[in-house]
Amino acid sequence: xxxxxxxxxxxxxxxxxxxxxxxxxxxxxxxxxxxxxxxxxxxxxxxxxxxxxxxxxxxxxxxxxxxxxxxxxxxxxxxxxxxxxxxxxxxxxxxxxxxxxxxxxxxxxxxxxxxxxxxxxxxxxxxxxxxxxxxxxxxxxxxxxxxxxxxxxxxxxxxxxxxxxxxxxxxxxxxxxxxxxxxxxxxxxxxxxxxxxxxxxxxxxxxxxxxxxxxxxxxxxxxxxxxxxxxxxxxxxxxxxxxxxxxxxxxxxxxxxxxxxxxxxxxxxxxxxxxxxxxxxxxxxxxxxxxxxxxxxxxxxxxxxxxxxxxxxxxxxxxxxxxxxxxxxxxxxxxxxxxxxxxxxxxxxxxxxxxxxxxxxxxxxxxxxxxxxxxxxxxxxxxxxxxxxxxxxxxxxxxxxxxxxxxxxxxxxxxxxxxxxxxxxxxxxxxxxxxxxxxxxxxxxxxxxxxxxxxxxxxxxxxxxxxxxxxxxxxxxxxx
Numbered sequence: 462x463x464x465x466x467x468x469x470x471x472x473x474x475x476x477x478x479x480x481x482x483x484x485x486x487x488x489x490x491x492x493x494x495x496x497x498x499x500x501x502x503x504x505x506x507x508x509x510x511x512x513x514x515x516x517x518x519x520x521x522x523x524x525x526x527x528x529x530x531x532x533x534x535x536x537x538x539x540x541x542x543x544x545x546x547x548x549x550x551x552x553x554x555x556x557x558x559x560x561x562x563x564x565x566x567x568x569x570x571x572x573x574x575x576x577x578x579x580x581x582x583x584x585x586x587x588x589x590x591x592x593x594x595x596x597x598x599x600x601x602x603x604x605x606x607x608x609x610x611x612x613x614x615x616x617x618x619x620x621x622x623x624x625x626x627x628x629x630x631x632x633x634x635x636x637x638x639x640x641x642x643x644x645x646x647x648x649x650x651x652x653x654x655x656x657x658x659x660x661x662x663x664x665x666x667x668x669x670x671x672x673x674x675x676x677x678x679x680x681x682x683x684x685x686x687x688x689x690x691x692x693x694x695x696x697x698x699x700x701x702x703x704x705x706x707x708x709x710x711x712x713x714x715x716x717x718x719x720x721x722x723x724x725x726x727x728x729x730x731x732x733x734x735x736x737x738x739x740x741x742x743x744x745x746x747x748x749x750x751x752x753x754x755x756x757x758x759x760x761x762x763x764x765x766x767x768x769x770x771x772x773x774x775x776x777x778x779x780x781x782x783x784x785x786x787x788x789x790x791x792x793x794x795x796x797x798x799x800x801x802x803x804x805x806x807x808x809x810x811x812x813x814x815x816x817x818x819x820x821x822x823x824x825x826x827x828x829x830x831x832x833x834x835x836x837x838x839x840x841x842x843x844x845x846x847x848x849x850x851x852x853x854x855x856x857x858x859x860x861x862x863x864x865x866x867x868x869x870x871x872x873x874x875x876x877x878x879x880x881x882x883x884x885x886x887x888x889x890x891x892x893x894x895x896x897x898x899x900x901x902x903x904x905x906x907x908x909x910x911x912x913x914x915x916x917x918x919x920x921x922x923x924x925x926x927x928x929x930x931x932x933x934x935x936x937x938x939x940x941x
Contacts, residue, residue: 464786465576468775471794472580475587475801476561482805483596487550491818492839493811495854495919497598501544502838502851503527504535508542514681514688520869524852526692528634529677530607531600544842549598556606557595561585563609564765567616568772571736581772587797589712589804590757591764601758604635605765608642615646616735622646622662630669637689641743641762645735648742652733695753695858702751709760713767715796719789720767723774736769754854817915821883824913824923830880834870837920840883849879853897860898874904877926882909884922 492498503525506513513532517524525532538552539545565582569575585591594602611628614621629643643666650659677685710717720740727737743763750759775793779786803809818840825833826844835841836853850856850870859865873879884891888906891897909924 462576464779464790465574465580467787468790468793469576469580471790471797472584472587475797476583478801478805479586479592479595482810483554483592486596486810486812487554488547489812489815490546490843491815491822491917492546492837492920493815493918494593494597494599495837496600497546497549498838498842499525499852500527500531500535500598500600501546501549501842502848503532504539504549505542505544505842507532507536508539512681514677514685516682516684517687517692518866521847521849522851522856522870524692524850524855525688526852526855527600527636528689530631530635531603534603534635535598544845546598546839550596553598553602554595556602557586559606560602560609560765563606563613564768567609567613568769570617571734571769572772572776574776577772577775581768581775584713584716584771584797585764585768587713587801588709588716588764589800590709590760592804594758594761599758600636601639601761604632604639605761607632607635608639608762609765611646612642612735612739619658622658623665626662626665626669629666630673633670634673638746638749638759639762641739641746641766644746645739645742648738649733649735652738692852692855693752693754693858694855694862694864697751698753699751701753701755702748705750705755705757705760706747709757709764713796713800715789715793716771717767719774719778719793720770723770723777726777727773734773736766736773740766740770753858811918814916814918816917817921818917821915821917821920821923824915825881825883828881832879833881833883834874834879835883835920836885837883837918840917840920857897860901868900871898871901871904874901874908877908879909880925882924883920884924885919887911887922888924 486493492501503513506523507529512523513525513529515523535549535552538548540548561582562579563582564585565575565579568578568581572578586595607628611625611632614625614628625646629646632639632642643662647659647663650656650662674685681688724737724740727734728741740763743766747760747763749755750757775786775789778789807813822840822843825840825846828844828846831846832849833841833846834849838848838851841848856865856870874882882905884905888902888909891902905924908927910927911922912925913923915921915923
């Protein structure tokens with residue numbers, strides 16, 4: 462009991478330190494991460510009864526890569542339907558509390574200990590690769606909360622599996638890559654020779670998703686499937702996947718070692734518990750992290766599974782080697798403290814990249830133009846101006862690969878129809894696989910000039926149309 466209490470107290474202390482550091486970020490009125498603007502823009506469309514999945518080849522260009530549940534949940538918390546990053550982030554903070562508690566509840570059922578359950582539930586908050594998703598407005602966390610609810614229902618009362626179908630289905634229509642938990646449930650039932658129940662589970666979930674898909678297709682003029690499955694033209698890299706995997710696994714070495722040890726013992730002994738299966742399946746579904754626009758959010762399910770397996774691994778350790786329980790609890794506590802301390806350093810906080818966002822946001826708000834092209838949606842949303850390209854990254858990837866059927870944006874740039882353009886860097890520096898197409902960048906460079914720079918992530922360079930009497934004699938030199 463002393464070891465279990467030490468485990469819980471050390472983890473809760475780490476989680477509290479994480480929360481204290483995250484509070485200023487939760488209250489930040491500016492966009493911190495690129496994906497936040499995408500979710501908030503979609504939520505505002507839902508709140509104002511605008512089409513969420515229209516024809517993407519019209520103008521403005523509307524592209525949404527997440528399911529309707531994520532946008533609808535965010536829309537519900539926006540104050541008076543106005544854009545608000547802090548309001549959305551508070552919803553996601555609540556989802557993170559729910560995830561930790563549900564993991565704790567599931568572990569309580571599996572281990573018989575609330576100390577271990579809650580300790581390893583909130584262990585998720587202290588993982589260096591997860592803490593970004595505590596304060597960011599991203600769809601992954603809503604989906605994970607729903608998935609965790611489905612897991613808790615299944616673990617506590619397998620006979621009530623049909624209720625878990627509801628939560629797994631909602632999670633999939635939040636972000637369709639959140640498949641690991643329902644797949645693990647199906648495999649777990651098959652592994653324990655419960656074939657009829659497995660077929661019923663798969664059939665119910667498949668039917669529910671198929672009906673929802675048909676309804677959404679019909680109500681969006683058959684564009685829903687395009688938004689979900691055709692908006693990822695960015696290249697895939699196994700090197701990127703393994704780099705992110707190493708970051709996630711190495712960020713919490715003791716917890717990862719406990720989880721891996723448990724999984725190996727479980728599968729070798731043919732126990733085939735649900736957490737062990739979930740760990741393996743979520744490691745496979747995390748392969749989606751190899752896409753160019755992906756990051757550690759694609760390991761959220763694996764990190765949840767790791768916390769479950771770490772709790773079970775610690776329980777097994779207590780039973781087989783009781784004399785090692787306290788040293789391992791101390792080692793885990795030290796690992797948590799080291800990870801939290803490293804991530805709590807001031808020089809790694811994203812607020813440093815937002816130092817002049819207030820000035821930029823005010824400049825956008827004061828602009829007489831309502832036609833603003835921006836790589837970051839935050840300044841445009843906060844100013845109440847129309848969003849002309851709802852996902853610049855996806856649009857840029859289509860253009861890079863020659864998959865966009867028209868050059869509408871490029872023609873508008875050449876015609877100087879945008880009163881202001883906001884970029885992450887100077888056009889001359891926008892080269893590489895994550896940039897817009899070269900022809901569009903060249904058009905911006907030729908027809909627009911930099912008028913101001915701010916320290917504001919993804920939108921620090923402000924451009925306005927070149928005057929008619931200004932010409933570009935040669936690259937890098939302007940003359941009147």
